Amino acid sequence: MKRLLCIISGMNAGGAETFLMKLYRAFDRSKYQMDFAVNIKEKGFYDDEIQRLGGRVYYFPSKSESFWGYVLGLKKIIQENHYESVLRITSNAMGFLDLAIAKFAGAKKCIARSSNSSDGASFFSKFAHFIGGILFKRFVDVKIAPSTDAALYTFGKKDVFSGNVSILPNGLDLNYYRFDENGRKRIRDEFGIESNCFVVGHTGRFNTQKNHLFLLDVFSLFHKENPKSKLLLVGDGSLKELIISKIKEYGMGNSVILAGIRSDMPALYSAMDVFVFPSLYEGMPNTVIEAQACGLKCIISNRITKEADITNNVRYLPIKENSIHVWTNEIAKSMSSSINTCDFPFEYDIKNVVLKFQELVFGLYNA
Numbered sequence: 001m002k003r004l005l006c007i008i009s010g011m012n013a014g015g016a017e018t019f020l021m022k023l024y025r026a027f028d029r030s031k032y033q034m035d036f037a038v039n040i041k042e043k044g045f046y047d048d049e050i051q052r053l054g055g056r057v058y059y060f061p062s063k064s065e066s067f068w069g070y071v072l073g074l075k076k077i078i079q080e081n082h083y084e085s086v087l088r089i090t091s092n093a094m095g096f097l098d099l100a101i102a103k104f105a106g107a108k109k110c111i112a113r114s115s116n117s118s119d120g121a122s123f124f125s126k127f128a129h130f131i132g133g134i135l136f137k138r139f140v141d142v143k144i145a146p147s148t149d150a151a152l153y154t155f156g157k158k159d160v161f162s163g164n165v166s167i168l169p170n171g172l173d174l175n176y177y178r179f180d181e182n183g184r185k186r187i188r189d190e191f192g193i194e195s196n197c198f199v200v201g202h203t204g205r206f207n208t209q210k211n212h213l214f215l216l217d218v219f220s221l222f223h224k225e226n227p228k229s230k231l232l233l234v235g236d237g238s239l240k241e242l243i244i245s246k247i248k249e250y251g252m253g254n255s256v257i258l259a260g261i262r263s264d265m266p267a268l269y270s271a272m273d274v275f276v277f278p279s280l281y282e283g284m285p286n287t288v289i290e291a292q293a294c295g296l297k298c299i300i301s302n303r304i305t306k307e308a309d310i311t312n313n314v315r316y317l318p319i320k321e322n323s324i325h326v327w328t329n330e331i332a333k334s335m336s337s338s339i340n341t342c343d344f345p346f347e348y349d350i351k352n353v354v355l356k357f358q359e360l361v362f363g364l365y366n367a
Contacts, residue, residue, distance in 0.1 A: 002362045003033045005083040005107075007074070007098045011036055011044035011057065013235075013261045014205055015286045016089045016115040019146075019170050021046050026173075026354040029054055032362060037077050039065075045261060056081075063097075071101055078105035085361050087111040090154065099139040111361055113168075114145040114154035116283040142360050144168050146284030149305040153283075166360055170286050171353030174344055176266060177293035183267025191232070191257050193271065198229040198335055201272030201296070203265070203287040204279070206237030211278045211301070213246055214319060218276070220250045222328040226335070231256045234268055269294035274334040278319055278327070279304060288314070293344055297334045299327065310345060 011017050024034045035055050038044060039062035047057050060073030078086060078101075086102040088095045090112055099110040143165040145151035151165040159165050193199060200219055204210040212233070219231045233243075233256065240258075247256045262268060269275070275291035277300040282288075284305060288298050292311045300308065302316040309316075317326055346352065 001031060001033055002085070003035055003081070003083060004085045004087055004361055005035050005037055005078065005081070005102075006087045006089065007037045007102075008089045009062070010038045010040035010042075011046040011050065012040075013045045015170075015283075016113075017044075017046060018286055020089070021049070022170075022172055022350055023354050023357055024050070024053060024055070026350045027358070032358060035081075035083075037074060039070075074098065074101050075105045078102055078107055082106075084108045085111065087113060087361065089113050089115050096139050103139050109141045109361070110139055111142040111144060112140045112154070114143075114150040114283055116150060116153065116281060142166070144357075144360060146170050147305040147307045149307075150283035166356075168356060168360070169348050169353055170284050170289050171348050171350040172286075172290060172293060173350050174293060174348070177269070177290050178266065179295040180266055180270045183264070184270040187264075187267050187271035191230075191259070191271075193230055193257075194228075196228060198226060199232050199272045199274075200229060200331060201232045201234070201269065201275050201291070202277060203234040203268070203275075203291075204277070204285075205235050206239040206243055208239065209280050209282075210235075211280050211319065212239065212243050214278050214324075215276060216243070216246050216250065216252075216256075218278070218324050218327040218331070219256070220252060221324055222331050223252065223255055225328070226332070229255070232259060232268070232272060233257065234259045234262055234265070236261050265290060266294060269296060272296060274299060274331055276327070276331065277301065277304070278317075280319070282308070284308060289348065293348075297337065299330050299334070310348065311343070 006020060008017060033054055036050060037058045037060055041059060050057055058077045060077060061069035063070045084107060086107040088098045095112055099112060102110050143155050143159060145165055145167055151160045151167060155165050202215055206212060223229050247253060269291050275296045275298045277288055277298060279301050280303060282304045285308060288300055288308045289310060291298050292313055298314045300314060300316060301319050308314060315330055317330060
């Protein structure tokens with residue numbers, strides 16, 4: 001049996017982690033296994049499922065906790081378990097360090113999978129990304145990205161346009177992510193949502209990147225004009241208290257639902273009437289793909305790759321303080337349309353994606 005070690009901060013319910021789990025569930029686990037090296041001490045959202053599927057979860061210190069503990073810990077995991085394939089999920093080129101350790105520890109194939117098209121606008125993040133990019137290529141045998149924008153950000157134009165980066169779609173189980181009338185009723189009953197209530201939905205970690213405060217500004221205005229509406233937020237994160245404070249400031253405590261982290265996403269998407277996603281940047285957002293598969297119209301930031309529009313049901317809008325009316329008008333337009341069924345490209349079927357992934361990861365090692 002061939003085993004892949006995935007290096008990631010923690011197996012919680014973020015986009016990159018969820019994508020890995022979608023792949024893992026579709027593996028032929030009699031031939032292949034996925035294991036995870038993580039930096040967080042708390043149990044991750046997916047840890048129990050990983051172990052049920054036969055995978056292993058290793059903890060090793062983070063760089064900030066102990067730099068040499070991090071280096072030696074990761075090296076020990078790779079050497080003692082004889083990993084030949086090592087994958088690093090990274091939002092920037094600084095991920096080279098983990099793959100450099102993997103190479104020196106004996107890994108024959110080091111894989112980098114880009115997870116974002118930016119890493120913020122700070123000087124430090126840009127400088128670190130620049131320096132990392134110079135060294136990155138020495139330790140990466142296979143380059144994977146979910147979109148062209150993510151590939152360009154992490155690997156650069158030369159590698160992308162010379163065909164050295166594999167664009168691997170964020171696949172999903174097309175049978176699982178379908179509109180579910182029973183699921184819609186169950187979720188609406190759970191949260192006390194009336195049948196004639198229009199639900200604006202969003203799924204994402206509560207952090208700066210996802211731009212929840214802008215979303216609340218938009219919904220506040222929309223709700224004033226459409227009082228029979230609710231905002232359904234799925235997720236959790238460091239900005240939760242700030243988001244709650246903003247909800248109270250707007251007096252929307254009865255109109256915004258904080259659903260937390262959930263595992264029944266198709267039912268939650270089915271309970272929504274439109275999906276709104278004003279992120280500051282993304283590689284290729286899983287949630288927008290999932291929402292489309294469930295038949296939702298998606299209104300998203302124009303900073304997100306155009307490749308996210310898979311079904312022609314996506315509308316891109318600018319994120320500016322004076323553009324709030326543009327967002328509310330677009331949401332209002334969606335009130336008169338209902339999609340719920342759509343033709344989804346077969347290339348996004350998880351079975352096809354996992355076959356390509358297994359070939360990239362477990363194919364012949366470089367000599």
